Amino acid sequence: MIAREPLIDSASTDGDSPSTVNGRIELRNVNFKYPARPTVQVLDNISMVFEEGKTTALVGASGSGKSTIIALTERWYDPESGEVLLDGQDVKSLNIKWLRRQIGLVQQEPVLFNDTVFANVLHGLRDAGSLSEEEQRRLVMQACVEANADEFIRALPEGYDTVVGERASLMSGGQKQRIAIARSIISNPRILLLDEATSALDPKAEGIVQAALDKAAKSRTTIIVAHRLATVKKVKGFIVVAIRDANGFTGG
Numbered sequence: 001m002i003a004r005e006p007l008i009d010s011a012s013t014d015g016d017s018p019s020t021v022n023g024r025i026e027l028r029n030v031n032f033k034y035p036a037r038p039t040v041q042v043l044d045n046i047s048m049v050f051e052e053g054k055t056t057a058l059v060g061a062s063g064s065g066k067s068t069i070i071a072l073t074e075r076w077y078d079p080e081s082g083e084v085l086l087d088g089q090d091v092k093s094l095n096i097k098w099l100r101r102q103i104g105l106v107q108q109e110p111v112l113f114n115d116t117v118f119a120n121v122l123h124g125l126r127d128a129g130s131l132s133e134e135e136q137r138r139l140v141m142q143a144c145v146e147a148n149a150d151e152f153i154r155a156l157p158e159g160y161d162t163v164v165g166e167r168a169s170l171m172s173g174g175q176k177q178r179i180a181i182a183r184s185i186i187s188n189p190r191i192l193l194l195d196e197a198t199s200a201l202d203p204k205a206e207g208i209v210q211a212a213l214d215k216a217a218k219s220r221t222t223i224i225v226a227h228r229l230a231t232v233k234k235v236k237g238f239i240v241v242a243i244r245d246a247n248g249f250t251g252g
Contacts, residue, residue, distance in 0.1 A: 008075060008096060015095035021102050022087050023052040023190040023221030025073060030082035032068060042068050043079070052087075055222040066225040070193050073223070075099060101126055104189040104220075106213070108196040110180030112168035117144075117153055117179060118160040124183035143186035148212035149178035174205030178212050185216050192222040199226070 032043040042065045050056050058066040071077055072084050075091050084091045091099055104124075112120050121140045122128050128136055140160065144150040152175055156162040168176040177197065184192070194213060198206045 008078065010096050010100070012096060015098070016089070016093055017095045017098040018087070018089070021190040023102075024085075024087050025050040025191065025221060025223070026083075026085040026088075027069065027072070028083045028085060030072065030079045030084065032065075032072065032077065032079045034068075034077070045082070047082075050221055050223055052221050053219055055217050055224065057224045057226055059226065067195055070105075070195050070223065070225060073191075073193060074103060074105065101187065102189055103191045103193060104184035104187070104216075105193045105195070106177070106181055106184050106197040108199055110177060110183075112164050112171070112176055112179060114163065114166045116158075116161050116163055117156070120164060120179055121182045121186055124186040126187050139186055140182070143182040144179075146185060146212075146215055147178050147182035148208060148215065149175070149182050152178075172205065173201050174209050177201065177205075177209045181209070181212050181216055190220060192217055192220045194222065194224045194226075196225055 026047075026049045028047050030043050030046045031041070033039075033041055046065070046069075048069075058069060060066055068077075072079060073091075075084070075096060078092065086094065086099070086102075113123070118137065118140055121143055122136055124143075125131075125136070125139060131139075137160070141150060144153055144160075153160055153162075162170075164171050164176070164179070168179075171179070181197075194217075197213060198209050201209060
């Protein structure tokens with residue numbers, strides 16, 4: 001197990017690391033099946049473009065491949081055929097660590113560590129060790145303001161030094177999600193991926209978190225996977241992903 005070399009090695013130093021990123025993402029004739037389910041075709045000759053600096057929603061039935069598109073963009077998997085491109089360059093030719101540093105990801109159930117709010121947000125900042133604690137705190141607070149989290153954090157018993165608890169048990173769902181948003185944007189990524197980021201929240205918390213997501217998405221290439229109308233009502237572009245059944249494709 002120790003000697004095994006993964007096909008997608010996040011520790012590899014190989015690959016290009018461009019000096020600038022515009023954030024245009026394109027899937028070109030992509031076919032994909034999960035290795036654990038090789039008989040199920042998830043994406044069948046899919047082509048789509050996510051324009052730089054714009055927000056696009058992926059909508060469709062469960063199992064239609066929406067989250068799979070997120071996974072391919074992060075390069076957790078490679079397509080069987082076709083290409084995933086960032087600014088016209090195949091992501092396979094890019095350094096994986098560099099690629100993932102250009103992307104902020106917020107999922108339905110984010111993981112927070114049993115540590116302080118400050119430490120949890122700081123985990124999203126690359127090369128944080130090279131900065132002074134004063135600069136670290138400035139960047140953490142700046143990200144939390146952008147994520148609509150600063151106000152509730154300052155009201156906590158120890159502010160930014162409050163421990164969130166095991167699995168963030170001392171935070172509400174909306175608070176946990178806003179901390180996760182701050183962590184995802186502290187490094188100022190050019191691309192933001194939101195995979196059902198508000199679906200586990202009650203309507204009141206959803207509204208607060210959605211406002212934070214809207215603020216974080218400005219000027220970034222943003223891909224939203226969602227089912228709820230409230231999540232996508234401000235989105236300019238929609239891509240409907242359909243699923244295949246015995247009678248052909250079904251979906252919106």
